[in-house]
Amino acid sequence: MNNVISQRSLDQFPAEIWFRILDNLPGEAVRNFLYTCKKSFSDFLWYFATREANNGLIHAAKHKDRNLLRKILSIDEVDVNMEDEDGETALCFAVKSSDKVMLRALIARSNINTQKPLRHAIMQQEDDIVELILQSGNVNLDATDCLRETMLHDAVLYGGPIIAELLASQAQSSDFEKFNEAGMTPLHWAIRYGYEEVMDIYFSTRKARSNEHILENDLLLYAIERRKEFVALQILYHRGFRLATYPQGDVLLHRAFREGLELVVAELQLQTTDANTTGDEDLNAMQHASRGRNLAIESRLVESGVSPHADESALWATAQQGDFETFRLLLLYKGYGPIFHNSVCLQHAIRGRDERIIARALRMTARIDYNVVLVAVESDMPDLLLLVMERLRRAATQINLGDLLLHAIQHDSVSVIELLLNKLHANPCYATSGRPALSYAAERGCTAVISLLLSHGEVDPNLQDGDGRIPLDYVLDSSEPCRQNLRLLALDFRTEPSSFGDKGLAMMASLRTARQYWLLEHLRERGFEDKGFRKRRVTRINTPNKMKRYSLRSRHTKL
Numbered sequence: 001m002n003n004v005i006s007q008r009s010l011d012q013f014p015a016e017i018w019f020r021i022l023d024n025l026p027g028e029a030v031r032n033f034l035y036t037c038k039k040s041f042s043d044f045l046w047y048f049a050t051r052e053a054n055n056g057l058i059h060a061a062k063h064k065d066r067n068l069l070r071k072i073l074s075i076d077e078v079d080v081n082m083e084d085e086d087g088e089t090a091l092c093f094a095v096k097s098s099d100k101v102m103l104r105a106l107i108a109r110s111n112i113n114t115q116k117p118l119r120h121a122i123m124q125q126e127d128d129i130v131e132l133i134l135q136s137g138n139v140n141l142d143a144t145d146c147l148r149e150t151m152l153h154d155a156v157l158y159g160g161p162i163i164a165e166l167l168a169s170q171a172q173s174s175d176f177e178k179f180n181e182a183g184m185t186p187l188h189w190a191i192r193y194g195y196e197e198v199m200d201i202y203f204s205t206r207k208a209r210s211n212e213h214i215l216e217n218d219l220l221l222y223a224i225e226r227r228k229e230f231v232a233l234q235i236l237y238h239r240g241f242r243l244a245t246y247p248q249g250d251v252l253l254h255r256a257f258r259e260g261l262e263l264v265v266a267e268l269q270l271q272t273t274d275a276n277t278t279g280d281e282d283l284n285a286m287q288h289a290s291r292g293r294n295l296a297i298e299s300r301l302v303e304s305g306v307s308p309h310a311d312e313s314a315l316w317a318t319a320q321q322g323d324f325e326t327f328r329l330l331l332l333y334k335g336y337g338p339i340f341h342n343s344v345c346l347q348h349a350i351r352g353r354d355e356r357i358i359a360r361a362l363r364m365t366a367r368i369d370y371n372v373v374l375v376a377v378e379s380d381m382p383d384l385l386l387l388v389m390e391r392l393r394r395a396a397t398q399i400n401l402g403d404l405l406l407h408a409i410q411h412d413s414v415s416v417i418e419l420l421l422n423k424l425h426a427n428p429c430y431a432t433s434g435r436p437a438l439s440y441a442a443e444r445g446c447t448a449v450i451s452l453l454l455s456h457g458e459v460d461p462n463l464q465d466g467d468g469r470i471p472l473d474y475v476l477d478s479s480e481p482c483r484q485n486l487r488l489l490a491l492d493f494r495t496e497p498s499s500f501g502d503k504g505l506a507m508m509a510s511l512r513t514a515r516q517y518w519l520l521e522h523l524r525e526r527g528f529e530d531k532g533f534r535k536r537r538v539t540r541i542n543t544p545n546k547m548k549r550y551s552l553r554s555r556h557t558k559l
Contacts, residue, residue, distance in 0.1 A: 161193075
């Protein structure tokens with residue numbers, strides 16, 4: 001290799017042999033060889049590329065030599081679709097190396113074949129390279145491989161959602177409907193992986209045909225079997241489907257029942273010829289929609305004239321969700337009259353917190369019971385509580401304000417507690433259970449409620465309950481006492497420190513362990529005993545002996 005090689009010896013072997021020799025040589029040997037030949041590497045390759053430009057193009061793309069590739073592409077006779085022994089073209093190597101410069105130079109040729117390189121880009125999930133190849137306009141999406149799979153099959157299977165959407169935007173409606181050897185279309189794979197965008201593109205590009213419902217019914221059944229509820233609803237919304245057009249429509253309905261897709265069941269029953277018919281479990285579409293708490297389906301059912309069959313669950317669900325428009329439409333059915341004989345619907349309306357529904361239900365309810373008062377307390381709605389209590393008092397119903405106060409404390413209804421104490425003058429020390437309100441609040445541990453009760457003059461923090469315990473005992477008995485509740489109850493001017501005894505000592509010790517020195521100081525000022533507190537002893541340092549010992553004069557004296 002180090003001998004001088006003449007022009008005649010260079011012409012003796014074909015260029016492909018020299019390319020293979022150079023591929024197997026280390027870099028230093030190649031440089032020495034080229035130096036001996038008195039040629040640069042690019043000039044040497046260009047010499048052989050002019051003789052066999054096709055092999056030179058593959059070699060340049062394989063070794064990422066952009067200059068050589070640009071020179072070879074300037075030759076008009078070069079075959080850009082030339083394959084090596086593995087069936088790879090120059091564009092395949094450019095895609096594998098993700099070299100966009102070489103890629104743009106190659107796809108600029110109008111006669112270039114992009115099928116195999118595009119598959120490589122899809123497998124590598126290079127969405128920007130796929131987009132570049134698609135923009136060239138040399139892509140044939142109708143071509144199939146040995147498995148009868150199109151490029152759209154591969155994009156949905158291996159490319160991911162972005163690449164699948166890119167190819168779907170370039171495809172025709174017929175490309176979506178091509179079956180492979182396994183009997184699957186790209187739409188089946190899109191359903192399996194949940195690519196809703198691909199389904200939207202298909203429905204926007206499809207053309208009306210006489211047999212289009214056959215494939216769509218198959219896709220819908222496949223989506224139900226895979227439990228892809230959103231995709232199944234997507235198919236139903238786009239198709240204008242009716243079960244009467246499908247000879248096996250009951251199969252879809254029963255399969256949706258079996259898979260537990262209640263929204264699909266409701267939509268299927270909505271689009272049947274008679275939407276009021278009942279399916280499995282003797283439930284119609286409205287009852288399924290109310291069971292699934294889907295107000296959008298309920299609204300569509302009501303607008304389509306589906307009778308709720310006086311099913312209170314639909315009305316209750318609508319009231320509790322606060323959907324006034326659907327609630328108003330449901331009230332148009334005369335079958336709902338008996339439902340308002342009791343106050344159950346009013347209770348659901350209060351939980352929904354929609355004032356219009358509450359006002360309508362309050363006006364239509366014939367008899368209000370004590371449960372409505374409890375629900376109003378739980379929802380912390382003082383104005384509604386006053387209204388309901390006024391109607392109950394007209395009916396001579398006895399209401400214990402002390403019990404209501406405890407119920408409000410249980411649900412942390414601060415606004416109702418303030419109403420009961422300040423406006424209705426509820427006795428915080430009396431309830432049917434015999435428990436004072438402050439003791440119950442201390443056990444519950446709500447700081448806002450404790451602070452509100454202590455601000456009331458009639459609340460006594462030293463009042464014992466039936467077990468002989470005061471409110472502060474409940475705070476101290478917890479594993480991790482709330483320091484803010486301790487501060488509120490212990491520092492209250494009405495609290496008597498002498499009534500605590502050993503519990504007071506334990507409280508002070510735990511606060512000292514937690515290093516709550518500010519609270520300890522104020523508790524000692526209130527009169528709580530703190531055995532762990534010791535005043536700091538201040539010893540005088542400058543005594544005569546020490547002054548003499550450490551003074552400069554004494555040291556000089558010793559010397």
